[in-house]
Amino acid sequence: xxxxxxxxxxxxxxxxxxxxxxxxxxxxxxxxxxxxxxxxxxxxxxxxxxxxxxxxxxxxxxxxxxxxxxxxxxxxxxxxxxxxxxxxxxxxxxxxxxxxxxxxxxxxxxxxxxxxxxxxxxxxxxxxxxxxxxxxxxxxxxxxxxxxxxxxxxxxxxxxxxxxxxxxxxxxxxxxxxxxxxxxxxxxxxxxxxxxxxxxxxxxxxxxxxxxxxxxxxxxxxxxxxxxxxxxxxxxxxxxxxxxxxxxxxxxxxxxxxxxxxxxxxxxxxxxxxxxxxxxxxxxxxxxxxxxxxxxxxxxxxxxxxxxxxxxxxxxxxxxxxxxxxxxxx
Numbered sequence: 001x002x003x004x005x006x007x008x009x010x011x012x013x014x015x016x017x018x019x020x021x022x023x024x025x026x027x028x029x030x031x032x033x034x035x036x037x038x039x040x041x042x043x044x045x046x047x048x049x050x051x052x053x054x055x056x057x058x059x060x061x062x063x064x065x066x067x068x069x070x071x072x073x074x075x076x077x078x079x080x081x082x083x084x085x086x087x088x089x090x091x092x093x094x095x096x097x098x099x100x101x102x103x104x105x106x107x108x109x110x111x112x113x114x115x116x117x118x119x120x121x122x123x124x125x126x127x128x129x130x131x132x133x134x135x136x137x138x139x140x141x142x143x144x145x146x147x148x149x150x151x152x153x154x155x156x157x158x159x160x161x162x163x164x165x166x167x168x169x170x171x172x173x174x175x176x177x178x179x180x181x182x183x184x185x186x187x188x189x190x191x192x193x194x195x196x197x198x199x200x201x202x203x204x205x206x207x208x209x210x211x212x213x214x215x216x217x218x219x220x221x222x223x224x225x226x227x228x229x230x231x232x233x234x235x236x237x238x239x240x241x242x243x244x245x246x247x248x249x250x251x252x253x254x255x256x257x258x259x260x261x262x263x264x265x266x267x268x269x270x271x272x273x274x275x276x277x278x279x280x281x282x283x284x285x286x287x288x289x290x291x292x293x294x295x296x297x298x299x300x301x302x303x304x305x306x307x308x309x310x311x312x313x314x315x316x317x318x319x320x321x322x323x324x325x326x327x328x329x330x
Contacts, residue, residue, distance in 0.1 A: 005060040016043070016052045020060070033128050039063070050128070051119045091125055094156065094313055099165035099306055101130075102158050102313045107293045111148040111157075113141050130161060137166050146170050147178075147250060152270070155182070155298025156315035165306060172303050173250065179302035182245040182255060183234075183317060185295040185325065186264040187274070187288070188281045190241045194232040197258040200224035201251040208271065209253045211261035227251045229258045237328045239286040240267065244299075255296060267295040267324075295321055 002024060011019055017036060021029040035041050036050045042061045043052060054060075091109065095102040105111065105122055112123040126144055127134050133144040137160065142148075144159040146169045160166035172178050199211035202224035211227070212220030228248040235242040241264065245255055253272075259265060260272040263279075268291030278285040302312035317325075 002062045004062075007054045007056055007058045007060070009056045011054060012056045014054050015050075016041070016048055016054060016060075017050045019054055029131060030128070035062075049119050051124060091122060094315070097161075097305070099162050100158055100160050100169065102156060102301070104315050105149050105154060105157050105298075107152050107154040107318075110151045111142075112145055126159060133159075133161055136160050136163055147173055149298055150253065150256070150294075150296075152268075152294040153182075153296045153298060154293075154315075154318055154321075156301045156313055157298065158301055158303060158313075168306055169303060176248055177304065179300065179312070180247055180250075180298065181300040182247070183297045183299045183321075184243045184245050184255065184259065185237075185267045185321075185328070186241050186243060186259055187267065187279050187286050188239065188241065188264050189236055190231070190233060190243070190264055192233075194230070197227075197229045197231070197262060199227065199258060199261055201227045201254060201257055209251070209257055211257045225249075225251055227254050227258065229255060231259075237325070239284070240328055242325065256294075267291050269294050269296075291324060293320065295324060297321060 005023065007019075017029060017033050020032045020036075020041070021027070024032065027035075032041075033050050036048060039047045040063050041048055042063060043054075043058055045059075045061070048060075090106060092104040093101055094104060109125075110118055110121045112121050113119065123141065123143055123145060130144075134140065136144045137146075144161065144166065146158065146160060146166060149155060149157060158169060160169055169178075197211070200214065200220065201209055201211050202221045204210040212224050214220065226249060230246045230248065232244045233241055234244050243259075245259075247254055251257075256266055256269055256272050260269070263281075265272050265274055265279075267289060274288050277288050279288065280286075297317055298315060299317070300312065300314050302310060305311050
């Protein structure tokens with residue numbers, strides 16, 4: 001194994017994996033990242049994360065097979081969750097070309113870091129698997145990412161592996177040419193078999209994104225943004241409605257805010273959860289239930305490749321959501 005390394009002032013602020021790639025000979029950056037994730041790299045005697053930023057005076061040490069100082073070696077579980085959480089939290093690649101990849105994001109995985117500086121995101125996973133993707137796009141923290149899914153939402157996404165693909169896809173999202181379809185289970189029975197919601201979305205008093213009413217041609221707030229959601233009833237299941245949902249804009253929490261605004265919040269939504277234990281639909285009361293996750297899944301995505309050929313991909317409903325449907329049908 002390698003000798004201990006004390007961080008000098010000139011290396012202050014460097015990321016752990018990048019620093020080690022410069023000072024360790026015979027090891028690629030990918031190999032170093034695997035060492036870190038397996039628990040064989042310690043900073044000040046404790047297991048470190050790949051994206052840790054180093055400070056002057058910190059000591060990097062190495063252990064063999066993860067057996068030093070009571071540290072047990074981790075298994076080769078898919079990043080970033082522990083074996084007990086699998087297979088639910090494992091990103092899955094559905095299709096890959098030289099320019100882009102289509103993947104399934106599991107619920108519970110953040111797409112990219114926020115101003116809180118989270119690590120172990122989908123972007124981190126992509127950088128680990130495709131180091132070249134770090135230079136794709138306009139901002140490093142969301143390398144390769146053109147669109148996102150909420151942390152609690154599962155399903156299909158597209159990411160760019162090259163800058164030409166990134167800007168080609170970005171333009172399609174801007175021009176609303178990308179097809180996005182979701183599956184959702186909501187409270188109550190929606191009266192119309194299909195419809196659209198065009199309430200503007202902006203910040204509420206609490207700071208959370210909400211769908212606001214309009215007053216003629218005037219917005220509720222000047223900062224509100226136009227948003228359009230289309231829905232179609234797939235099935236009525238007792239006190240609930242199973243929906244196919246398409247979004248023509250990509251506002252934060254758009255589907256969740258829109259469905260909540262019309263009185264049909266999504267089951268399992270911790271943010272837009274009804275404040276009371278029961279929802280009232282005319283003379284009927286529907287009990288608010290607790291689910292292990294949000295019942296919202298990105299089922300389809302369609303876009304034009306660099307050769308302008310239309311590509312479309314699907315992601316089936318995850319097993320945990322299928323089980324919820326089965327239980328509600330009983």
